[in-house]
Amino acid sequence: MEAKEALQLFTETKSYWADIYDAHRKSVRFSIGLDQWSDKEIKMRGGEWNCLNVPVLPQYIHQVVNDMKINTPSIDVLPGEGGGDIETAKIFKGLIRNIEYKSKSDSVYDTAGDYAVRGGFGWIGVDHDYIDDESFLQELKLRRFQNPQSVYI
16 A cells, blocks of 8 residues: 555545544543533633533543453453364463463553543554564564544544
8 A cells, every 4th residue: 555545545534533533532521621611601601710610520430440440351262153162262362361461451451441431432452563672573462542532443
């Protein structure tokens, strides 16, 4: 894929998802106590000093997010219906659990879950990295996105 084609695809994707990403941004800002009042309401009240923000929403957000932290999700592997091998599924599950452990997946899942509760979506990335500078061997790792607005489908 050439750079020109990639730029065109990105532009199309960004415009297609613009409303959803804008709603996400507004929801996250509202959830942390910003943009509680519209410009019209602020003007009507005589300025920002006359607008009180009472953060009621964070207690409910923390309740849901803390439940997610207590019951941390993880990737599960099940053998297929067409005579899948249980032992192979156990091996893959062990490999995935090792990837989760090395990636510190708790923080990855927590960040994605927090943004999903606050704004409707959060992302988890699957990335790879070289084991060391002298080897071509690579390992998979889970990656957290601290800014979900930086990822496009």
